[in-house]
Amino acid sequence: MSENKPTDRSEGTPTQARPLNFIEKIITEDLANGSVSRIQTRFPPEPNGYLHIGHAKSIWLNFGLAERFGGQCNLRFDDTNPVKEDEEYVASIKKDVQWLGYQWSGEVKFSSNYFEQLYQWAVHLIQTGKAYVDHLSADEMRAYRGTLTEPGKDSPHRQRSVDENLALFAQMRAGELDEGACALRAKIDMASPNMHLRDPVIYRIRKVAHHQTGDQWCIYPSYDFAHGQGDAIEGVTHSVCTLEFEDHRPLYEWFIANLPTPSTPRQYEFSRLNVNYTVTSKRKLKQLVDEGHVDGWDDPRMPTISGMRRRGFTPKSIRDFCELAGVTKVNGIVDVGMLEFTLREDLNKHAPRAMCVLQPLKVVLTNYPEDKTEIMTAPGHPQRDDMPLRNMPFGREVWIEKDDFREEANKKYKRLVIGKRVRLRNAYVIEADAALKDDAGNIVEVHARIIENSVGNDPADGVKPKGVIHWVAAHDNLTCEVRLYDRLFTDVAPDAGGKDFLQHINPDSLDILTGCKAEAGLAAAPPDERYQFERQGYFTLDAQYSTAEHKVFNRVIGLRDTWGKMDQS
RNA sequence: UGGGCCGUCGCCAAGCGGUAAGGCAUCGGGUUUUGAUCCCGACAUGCGUAGGUUCGAUCCCUACCGGCCCAGCCA
Numbered sequence: 001m002s003e004n005k006p007t008d009r010s011e012g013t014p015t016q017a018r019p020l021n022f023i024e025k026i027i028t029e030d031l032a033n034g035s036v037s038r039i040q041t042r043f044p045p046e047p048n049g050y051l052h053i054g055h056a057k058s059i060w061l062n063f064g065l066a067e068r069f070g071g072q073c074n075l076r077f078d079d080t081n082p083v084k085e086d087e088e089y090v091a092s093i094k095k096d097v098q099w100l101g102y103q104w105s106g107e108v109k110f111s112s113n114y115f116e117q118l119y120q121w122a123v124h125l126i127q128t129g130k131a132y133v134d135h136l137s138a139d140e141m142r143a144y145r146g147t148l149t150e151p152g153k154d155s156p157h158r159q160r161s162v163d164e165n166l167a168l169f170a171q172m173r174a175g176e177l178d179e180g181a182c183a184l185r186a187k188i189d190m191a192s193p194n195m196h197l198r199d200p201v202i203y204r205i206r207k208v209a210h211h212q213t214g215d216q217w218c219i220y221p222s223y224d225f226a227h228g229q230g231d232a233i234e235g236v237t238h239s240v241c242t243l244e245f246e247d248h249r250p251l252y253e254w255f256i257a258n259l260p261t262p263s264t265p266r267q268y269e270f271s272r273l274n275v276n277y278t279v280t281s282k283r284k285l286k287q288l289v290d291e292g293h294v295d296g297w298d299d300p301r302m303p304t305i306s307g308m309r310r311r312g313f314t315p316k317s318i319r320d321f322c323e324l325a326g327v328t329k330v331n332g333i334v335d336v337g338m339l340e341f342t343l344r345e346d347l348n349k350h351a352p353r354a355m356c357v358l359q360p361l362k363v364v365l366t367n368y369p370e371d372k373t374e375i376m377t378a379p380g381h382p383q384r385d386d387m388p389l390r391n392m393p394f395g396r397e398v399w400i401e402k403d404d405f406r407e408e409a410n411k412k413y414k415r416l417v418i419g420k421r422v423r424l425r426n427a428y429v430i431e432a433d434a435a436l437k438d439d440a441g442n443i444v445e446v447h448a449r450i451i452e453n454s455v456g457n458d459p460a461d462g463v464k465p466k467g468v469i470h471w472v473a474a475h476d477n478l479t480c481e482v483r484l485y486d487r488l489f490t491d492v493a494p495d496a497g498g499k500d501f502l503q504h505i506n507p508d509s510l511d512i513l514t515g516c517k518a519e520a521g522l523a524a525a526p527p528d529e530r531y532q533f534e535r536q537g538y539f540t541l542d543a544q545y546s547t548a549e550h551k552v553f554n555r556v557i558g559l560r561d562t563w564g565k566m567d568q569s
Numbered sequence: 570u571g572g573g574c575c576g577u578c579g580c581c582a583a584g585c586g587g588u589a590a591g592g593c594a595u596c597g598g599g600u601u602u603u604g605a606u607c608c609c610g611a612c613a614u615g616c617g618u619a620g621g622u623u624c625g626a627u628c629c630c631u632a633c634c635g636g637c638c639c640a641g642c643c644a
Contacts (some may be wrong), residue, residue, distance in 0.1 A: 019583055019590085046644055080619050081643060138642055149571045193572040195639050204642040223644050247573055247639050265600045269574085276580085324592065326582055328575090335580045338593050348606060355603095383606070414604065423602055430607055442571090456602085468602045534603045563604040 021327035023061070024270055027238060033160055036237045039071025043097065043104075044078045044227070044241075047089035047211070050297045051096045051305045053318070053339075054280045057273035060322035074234055075104035079112050080226045082210035090211070096254040096305040101315045107172040112212040113419045114233055119173065120219045121229060121259045122184055123201055126165045130258055131202065132158055133168035135182045144190070144197050151191035152198045158187065166533045172205055175218045186225075188254065196251045200224055205462050228252040232261035239265045242272040243329060261417060274333045277487045278303045278368055279495050293505055294488070300542070300554050301488045311485065312352075312540035312556030313529050317343040335491065345559050347538040352380045352387055355425065355470040356518035356533040356553075358482055360399040362474060363416075365430065367449040368396045373475065376455070379425035392519050394427055397474035399517045404469040405446055407435050414467030421451065421465040425534060429465045468532050478518040480551040483542065484511040495568055522551070530556060 003477075020028065030036045039064040045055065048294070066073035075097060094108065107446045125131035129503045136144060145563050146152030169184055171177050184203035192198055202225035207218045223485040231239045238246045239252075246269045256264055278305055279285065288294045301313035309316065328410050373395040380387025404415040404422075421431045428450040436445040451459045458464055491504035518533075525531070530540040537558035545552040 017591090021582095034639080044644095078644070084643070134642095141642075142640070146641060147571085150640095151571090152640090180642070195572080198640085201642045204643085222642075227644085243574070244638055245644090249573090269622095271575085272618075320633095324581075326592095328582075330575060330582090332581065335593065338581070341593060344605090353603080378602095382601090382603075410606095425602060429602090441643095465602085467604075470603075532603085532605085535605075536603090537605095559605050561604080566604090 001067070013401060018323070021331075022241060023065065023238070023270065023327055024068070025541070027065065027269065030237070031069065039069040039238065040074070040234065040236045041066045041071065041238055041240060042074040042109075042231065042234060042236050044076045044230075045087060045093050046078045047082040047093060048081075049089060049282045049286075051093055051281045052285065052306070053275060053278075053303045053305070054232065055096075055271045056100060056305060056318050057325070058240075058242070058318050058324045058331070059100055059102060059374045061095055061270070061327060063097075063104075064319075064323075065238065065450065066105075067242070071237075072105035073102070073175045074106070074236070075107040075111050076111065076230060076234065077209070077212075078223065078227065078230075079483035080210060080221050080223060082208050082220065085211055087211045096309075099305065099309055100318060107448050109220075109230075109234060110212050111230050112210060113307055114230055115213060115217055115221070116227070117233065118226055118229060119219075121261075122221070122225070123166065123169065124259060125186065125202075126169060126184075127161060127346045128231050128258070130161050130187050132165050132187055133172070133182050133501050134158070134199075134201075138180065141183075141201075143404060145195070146190070148195070151525045152526065155185075155199070158199070158519060169203070172203065173217075173347070174217050177205055179207055181205065182328050184219075186251075186254070188251075196224070196245055196247050197254070199536070200211040200251060210368065224248060224251050225255065225471040228255050228265060228267070229259065232256060232259075232263045235263050236265045237263075239267045241267060242271055244271050245269055247412065249319055251303050271329050271331050273322070274331075275303065275336050275339065276492045277332050277336050277489050277494070279489070281495070286494060286501070286503055288488075290501075293502070298544075300483070301485050310554070312538065312541065312554050313343060314346045314503070314530070315320055317346040320346065331359060333472050335552065336487070340557055344538070344560065345531065345555065351530045351538055353378070353382065353534050354390070354519050354522055354531045355392070355472055356480075356516060356522070356536070357399040357401050357472050358471065358513050358516050358536065359402040360515065360517050361402045361405055362441065362470075363398050363400050363405075363430070363432075364470075365396050365398070365428075366433070368557055370396055372396065373473075376427045390519070390521055392521070393472050393476040395475045396425065397479070398471045399474055400424075400446075400469055400471050402443075405432070405435070405443065407443070415469055416446070416448070421459070423454075423465040423468045424471045425468050427455055429459050436513050453471050470536075472519050473518075476520050478520055478523045478551065480518050480553060481545075481546075482513045482516045482521070482539070482553045482555065484555045486511070516525060516553075518551075518553075525551070531555065532559075535559065 043062045063073045134155045136155050182200045185199045190198050190199045202217050206220050209215050249267050252267050298306035298310045322341045376394045378390045378393045409417045416432050418432045423429045430448045432448045434447045435443045438444050486509045488509050489504045490506045493503040494504040527541045539553040540555040542552040542554045
């Protein structure tokens with residue numbers, strides 16, 4: 001797969017001219033003043049679900065930073081909570097990261113690789129009087145923690161001796177205590193205005209099997225106790241995460257300061273990527289899947305990486321979008337229009353052109369011999385000469401788009417009208433004579449004439465065609481199914497302010513067209529190629545629904561359409 | 570309302586005391602056998618608000634206003 005080359009970064013990417021973002025500035029300084037000699041980052045997902053467009057930003061940022069500064073980026077699964085995780089997700093996450101065009105440094109890492117070290121560090125904290133086993137129940141702990149405006153109070157178990165804590169913690173590990181019976185807490189400050197510093201739980205008992213470590217452990221470290229230390233073990237220099245972890249930073253630093261870690265990573269936070277007209281919360285995406293509003297996690301309308309892949313997005317368009325959106329600490333919502341822009345930009349450059357009639361209307365060229373056929377040639381791409389020419393059969397009967405014919409129309413209509421001319425793209429100029437209708441008055445066929453010698457030339461009589469329309473020969477084409485996708489939600493912010501996002505699902509987000517007529521050459525379309533169906537948009541084969549006999553094309557995105565937006569009367 | 574963070578064009582986003590980059594979108598115009606692409610042009614006397622410091626402030630100070638995050642043995 002050509003799109004998996006992690007080196008395909010050069011062309012078109014605005015990387016060069018762009019001013020540095022705040023994290024790049026920090027790294028540049030750190031490198032300049034020698035506080036670090038080399039960059040190490042990491043992308044640290046918990047394997048508890050499918051990745052979506054929001055994760056793409058983190059992937060792009062972490063891997064991109066390493067790439068730009070000649071460093072390395074690890075893929076580390078933050079698997080400290082076995083009850084929510086599954087091996088299925090580690091597989092899909094690895095696939096998504098690679099598809100986006102990145103390769104992690106060395107082996108895939110897991111926080112669970114460090115469980116023994118983490119355990120020893122917890123013991124170290126106990127020995128230095130900085131951690132204790134607390135027997136308060138979860139409810140009691142909540143009550144003791146205080147509130148946002150009131151300080152918490154010390155647990156009655158806070159002053160246990162080191163020996164007692166050591167013994168209790170060993171019992172926890174040995175499985176001698178029940179889930180919830182107690183937990184290990186860091187001893188920091190129950191009156192801290194920062195809730196995360198009010199003696200956070202760092203180890204809890206969970207008697208469940210872990211997807212990586214099996215039943216080796218029945219106690220698991222919390223995120224806060226595992227993340228920074230994992231960074232330190234891996235030599236991560238810049239631990240980049242999202243804004244909601246800002247409050248955790250003092251805790252992150254407290255562990256690093258109070259433990260003999262091999263390095264001192266620093267945490268930096270940026271705002272997560274939000275896109276309008278969609279939702280990205282795992283709970284909501286799951287609901288869309290579970291309630292059958294979409295076809296699965298990889299439904300082409302989903303904002304998941306797998307959905308976008310199936311839809312036909314290019315990895316580059318997603319990376320470019322992340323870059324275009326920028327890296328700051330401002331909580332914003334980016335316009336999907338920007339994503340559509342980077343998508344079209346990439347597709348326009350690389351997609352071979354083709355013609356496909358979505359809603360066919362037959363045109364009979366009455367002055368064209370019944371037994372005659374020709375092969376028309378067309379460029380593979382109008383702005384590139386490195387793409388092979390296409391050969392398209394042409395004959396007496398051709399299909400054109402229903403929308404491209406009107407019995408009569410005003411001068412703004414640049415398509416086929418009775419008595420007027422249009423060019424069949426890459427073929428003849430034709431002039432319409434009559435429209436044949438069925439009993440209900442629907443136009444079922446159009447009679448027209450070709451203008452002799454107009455292939456590649458303007459008509460000899462000087463009467464130029466009004467416009468250019470696409471067509472497909474009736475005697476030789478590929479009948480196929482085409483799926484048109486629109487945004488999944490009709491509301492800019494489907495879940496803003498506690499709105500019920502399900503109320504805003506777009507009933508027309510999927511339009512299935514059958515009996516579409518594509519140019520014959522498309523019968524050989526490979527599954528990962530994206531085409532521009534001229535005048536319509538970009539399309540790719542749906543890997544799931546297509547069979548050898550029945551091709552299904554997904555519309556990745558339509559062409560920019562200034563005509564469709566204006567008053568066409 | 571305790572703490573943390575954030576507020577520059579409709580949406581992103583530069584700017585770091587010397588008089589508002591850029592992109593997306595939008596609106597004009599040109600080229601074009603895709604109403605696509607491409608090309609030109611327009612688009613913040615204004616930087617959440619009010620004061621203050623300064624010859625000069627989006628950048629410094631003060632006070633307000635607005636938004637986001639934190640009271641999981643989730644991450």
